[in-house]
Amino acid sequence: MKVTQGSVSESITRHLAGRILHGQLAPGLSLPGENELAAEYAASRTSVRNALQTLAAKGLVSIQAKKRSTVAPREQWNLLDIDVLGWLSAGQLDYALVEQLMVTRLIFEPNIATLAALHANAGDLAEMEQALLLMRAGQENHRRAQFESGDIAFHHALLQATHNPFLVSLGNALSAAMALSFRRTAEQDLSQTREAVDEHYRLFEAVRFQQPEQARQHMRTILLNAARKHIWQTPPGILRHIL
Structure with missing residues (x-):
């Protein structure tokens, strides 16, 4: 997928957040590795890493050293975060x-x-x-x-x-x-x-x-x-x- 809107890392963040918040990526699911995500989004590993760190800061993913990032349990999602609410409003x-x-x-x-x-x-x-x-x-x-x-x-x-x-x-x-x-x-x-x-x-x-x-x-x-x-x-x- 070629990302074109906004900065690359912001676009990746928005797309992954939407998939998580609207149930396409279930809690506990391991996300693809940084290299795979970079290929999927036609982006650098740095952009992917920045996106994952943003999602982690908002409670949507869990990052552990030398392991793949996983979708966090819903109880950890920061649902009063302005960005999270905006991503929620973009879908059903x-x-x-x-x-x-x-x-x-x-x-x-x-x-x-x-x-x-x-x-x-x-x-x-x-x-x-x-x-x-x-x-x-x-x-x-x-x-x-x-x-x-x-x-x-x-x-x-x-x-x-x-x-x-x-x-x-x-x-x-x-x-x-x-x-x-x-x-x-x-x-x-x-x-x-x-x-x-x-x-x-x-x-x-x-x-x-x-x-x-x-x-x-x-x-x-x-x-x-x-x-x-x-x-x-x-x-x-x-x-x-x-x-």
């Missing part, structure tokens, strides 16, 4: 990861909404309102990119409104994870998203009027409605323990 995400991503959102986001209701300032509210206007315009005009942009911006503004430095420091990773989730739970027909947009407005009103419990509940409703439509016909029992 398997059901188990979609489910676990929604569970993660259900753990974090209702609490983020609660904190936003307690700490949001005028600037935060303005950011949320602008995002909602973008989201509504995308829904009404059937412009998916505009709708998704507004949706992601709204959730990011909520995160910023917590004014919690630890949560905000996770902002890019959480936002990227949310964006990945949105694309797996979005309605194909934007005309069917009116109720979801209305629920976001209700969440915004709860934040604006400093109603933390109502904000928490509205966020739960947003997430569970999306999950019921696209992930769970019957929500799993684990939800009883985290909601």
Whole structure:
């Protein structure tokens, strides 16, 4: 395979990561040796070595001296790494990861909404309102990119409104994870998203009027409605323990 896009090592990294993340290379599998990979990608051994080291740093492969690199167990993958999330979004995400991503959102986001209701300032509210206007315009005009942009911006503004430095420091990773989730739970027909947009407005009103419990509940409703439509016909029992 001739690699042409970006730097050679980055292209090799991206291609191997995609094969790992989307199940073509299973955990525990030994990868071809550096010479074989260099021949496959029409690249130097240095480029291959750099690619493997990058993948190892992100938990996707395990490198041992004088042995072939192996695909690491999924538990070692750094799934909140921005690059890893980007590679995941480039292909079909398997059901188990979609489910676990929604569970993660259900753990974090209702609490983020609660904190936003307690700490949001005028600037935060303005950011949320602008995002909602973008989201509504995308829904009404059937412009998916505009709708998704507004949706992601709204959730990011909520995160910023917590004014919690630890949560905000996770902002890019959480936002990227949310964006990945949105694309797996979005309605194909934007005309069917009116109720979801209305629920976001209700969440915004709860934040604006400093109603933390109502904000928490509205966020739960947003997430569970999306999950019921696209992930769970019957929500799993684990939800009883985290909601």
